Structure formats: C-alpha cells, structure tokens
Amino acid sequence: MAGESYLTNRLSGVPKDAKEKARAEVQRAQSKFARVDSERDQTRIARREVFERAREAGLTLREIGEAAGLHLTRVREVLDQD
Numbered sequence: 001m002a003g004e005s006y007l008t009n010r011l012s013g014v015p016k017d018a019k020e021k022a023r024a025e026v027q028r029a030q031s032k033f034a035r036v037d038s039e040r041d042q043t044r045i046a047r048r049e050v051f052e053r054a055r056e057a058g059l060t061l062r063e064i065g066e067a068a069g070l071h072l073t074r075v076r077e078v079l080d081q082d
Helices: 002-012 016-056 061-068 072-080
Strands: none
Touching: 016 061, 016 072, 061 072
C-alpha cells in the first residue's frame, strides 16, 4: 500500500527519492567496478604476454624487471600467472 511505503520511509527518516538515488548510485558504482575489474584482467594478461615475448627475444628476468621497474622475482610471478 502507498501508505505503508510512506510510513516505512517516514520511519527510516530517508525520503523515498533519496533511497532511489542511492540505489542508482550503487548500481553505477558496481557497474564501473565490474568494468574496471575486467579491464584490469585484460591488462594483466597483456602484460604477461609482453613479458613472455621479451623472454623469447632473449631478455633475462632482470632485464625485463629493469625495463618494467619491477624486481626480477615479481617478473617471475607475472610470468607464472595462469
């Protein structure tokens, strides 16, 4: 009932339009998070592939690390990722 909705929102102290606005903000934030998460995964894969090509070209882990600004153990971790 419309009266119950008003009463519930009235008791919570949050106007219905504020809740709808907050809900929309949550949905936008989650959508952005999912998009960024996907982009991060794609970037991680691309970096690993570049590191692999560098190894195939003869660069050592240390040389890749120097070029990337990473310690050679981190380069090994990147290459070992699935």
